[in-house]
Structures are given as structure tokens and as C-alpha cells.
Amino acid sequence: MTTVLALDLGGSKILACLIQDGRVLEEQRVATPRQGGVLAWLEAIASLAAPWSGRFALAGIAATGLVRWGRWQALNPDTLPIPPDFPLELELTRRLHVPVTALNDAQAAAWGEHVAGAGRGSDDLVFVTFSTGVGGGVIAGGRLLQGRSGMAGSIGQVRLITSERIEDLASGSGIARLARRAGHPVDAAAVFAAAGSGAAWAEQVVHQAANAAALLLHDLQFLFDPERIAVGGGVGLAPGHLERIRTRLAHLPPLERPNLVPALLDSRAGIIGIADLALREAAATREDQSL
Ligand code: BMX
Numbered sequence: 462m463t464t465v466l467a468l469d470l471g472g473s474k475i476l477a478c479l480i481q482d483g484r485v486l487e488e489q490r491v492a493t494p495r496q497g498g499v500l501a502w503l504e505a506i507a508s509l510a511a512p513w514s515g516r517f518a519l520a521g522i523a524a525t526g527l528v529r530w531g532r533w534q535a536l537n538p539d540t541l542p543i544p545p546d547f548p549l550e551l552e553l554t555r556r557l558h559v560p561v562t563a564l565n566d567a568q569a570a571a572w573g574e575h576v577a578g579a580g581r582g583s584d585d586l587v588f589v590t591f592s593t594g595v596g597g598g599v600i601a602g603g604r605l606l607q608g609r610s611g612m613a614g615s616i617g618q619v620r621l622i623t624s625e626r627i628e629d630l631a632s633g634s635g636i637a638r639l640a641r642r643a644g645h646p647v648d649a650a651a652v653f654a655a656a657g658s659g660a661a662w663a664e665q666v667v668h669q670a671a672n673a674a675a676l677l678l679h680d681l682q683f684l685f686d687p688e689r690i691a692v693g694g695g696v697g698l699a700p701g702h703l704e705r706i707r708t709r710l711a712h713l714p715p716l717e718r719p720n721l722v723p724a725l726l727d728s729r730a731g732i733i734g735i736a737d738l739a740l741r742e743a744a745a746t747r748e749d750q751s752l
Pocket of ligand 1: 524536540590592593594597742
């Protein structure tokens with residue numbers, strides 16, 4: 462049975478797991494280095510993988526940013542300042558000495574929820590992560606949409622009439638920015654804690670984030686009309702946040718009202734998804750070579 466090193470590189474954390482047959486054998490996580498750029502992120506990954514050297518035959522990385530044909534770039538440098546057109550799969554193969562499959566983190570999470578989570582048994586699923594940024598992935602007819610440049614599903618970039626990006630209001634970075642504007646330079650976790658303690662400024666910030674998220678999810682229902690929309694990410698799964706968003710959608714006619722479900726795989730959706738896709742890619746390569 463093949464063991465896969467599965468990585469999830471997000472704007473805030475790097476998650477590394479050894480996965481076998483869809484099960485997590487071991488897990489480690491570190492904060493994403495905010496200094497040192499891409500070399501620091503790659504070195505952090507190599508350090509996480511070192512104790513497992515020789516125990517995995519493949520690697521997969523679910524990475525924030527646009528990923529297509531093994532190359533990587535930022536859609537929103539505020540989430541992670543990725544250098545343009547970076548050869549991610551090649552640079553990771555050089556460090557991990559195994560074949561590497563790379564994909565956008567939200568697309569990988571959508572696939573994980575499709576094969577083993579909230580979307581299991583259905584051919585269609587929309588997945589949204591409200592995390593450091595806001596990302597998304599779409600499964601249509603059992604296939605993951607990637608698009609021309611790997612941008613399919615990047616719904617955090619959608620703009621409101623005010624021309625503000627949804628991501629700038631509904632993500633962890635957006636919540637921190639709104640809190641700073643209100644005179645409270647704290648991170649999203651502290652804003653949720655303050656809102657939980659009844660601080661009016663924090664409740665206002667969290668409600669603005671929930672309003673933007675609700676607008677986005679309502680529009681997604683028109684675009685794809687999915688059975689369900691799975692919501693993930695540290696913000697999306699923050700206690701009470703999904704309920705806040707549902708409340709804003711409760712008045713809609715049933716036809717338009719999205720069926721929101723929490724990501725069943727929680728923060729491991731990207732890990733499970735990229736491990737499955739790495740195995741599929743390796744099997745396809747073996748088949749091509751046998752022809
Ligand atoms: C941004 C974008 C997406 C990503 C989303 C969530 C970058 C670096 N990232 O919209 O590719 O899916 O954030 O990212 O342009 P996360 O780090 O919050 O999971």
C-alpha cells in the first residue's frame with residue numbers, strides 16, 4: 462500500500478501528514494514563515510518531511526495560490542507573496558526525492574470533501590474555504606474544475622458593487638483588517654473571542670464578514686445551483702460562524718437558499734484530497750508508461 466506525504470501550505474499554517482489508504486498515520490503542523498519568502502516555505506516543508514524520510518513514495522501539496530501544470534503564482538499576494546511562475550513541483554521533488562503533485566489548496570479540499578467528506582456519493586459539490594483568504598473549488602459531473610490557469614473556483618476574488626473583494630471582508634485577513642480600521646489591531650481569532658465576550662466592535666466586524674460571506678454563497682447558488690455548499694477554513698468553521706451566515710440566508714426562497722454544510726474533513730480536507738489525487742496521478746503515469 463503506497464504511503465503519501467500530503468502537505469497543505471496555507472497563508473497561516475503548513476500541515477504535513479503521512480497518509481495511507483486515506484487514513485492519516487502521522488501529522489505535524491507549523492506556522493507559515495512570514496519572513497524569508499518561498500525558500501523559507503520550502504525549507505519548512507523539507508524539515509517537516511525529514512523525520513519521515515524513506516517512509517513515503519509520493520508527495521502532494523495543496524497550496525494557496527494558483528497552481529497549473531506544476532507551476533505556482535499568487536492570485537492575492539496579501540495571502541501569500543508567491544514569486545511569479547514558480548516551478549513548485551520541480552523544486553519540491555528536488556527536496557523530497559519523490560514525484561510531487563501540486564494543486565490549489567481549496568480545489569484539493571473540494572476534491573477531499575468529494576471523495577471522503579460532505580460531498581461523498583454526489584457528482585457535484587461546491588466547496589468554500591474562509592481562511593487566511595477565501596478560496597473555492599468546484600466538482601461538476603465528478604470532475605474537479607481547474608480552468609485555463611488553475612483559477613476555477615477562486616471565488617474570493619469576486620467583487621461587490623463597492624469593488625471591494627469578498628476576500629477583503631470575509632477572510633481571516635479581511636476580519637483583521639476590519640478590526641484594525643475599528644482601532645483594534647488583533648487577528649481574526651481574537652476578534653471572534655471578543656465578539657463571543659460581547660464586544661460591540663467585534664460583533665460588528667464578524668457580522669460584516671458574515672454578510673459578505675452570505676452574499677457570495679447566495680451568488681454561488683445561482684451560478685452552480687449545487688445540492689450543497691461545503692464550508693471550511695479556520696473562519697468558516699469558527700464556532701457559530703456558519704450559523705451566522707445561515708441566518709442571513711434564511712429569508713431567501715427555498716430555490717435560492719444554499720444548503721450549507723461544514724467541511725466534514727475539517728482542516729484535513731486538502732490533505733485527503735491531494736493524497737488521493739497524487740495516487741491517481743501516479744497510477745495514470747504507470748499506465749502511460751506500460752503502453
Ligand atoms: C487567496 C488565493 C487562493 C487561495 C485562497 C485561500 C493566493 C496566495 N491565494 O484567494 O489561491 O485558495 O486565498 O487561501 O493568491 P488560504 O491560505 O487562506 O487557504
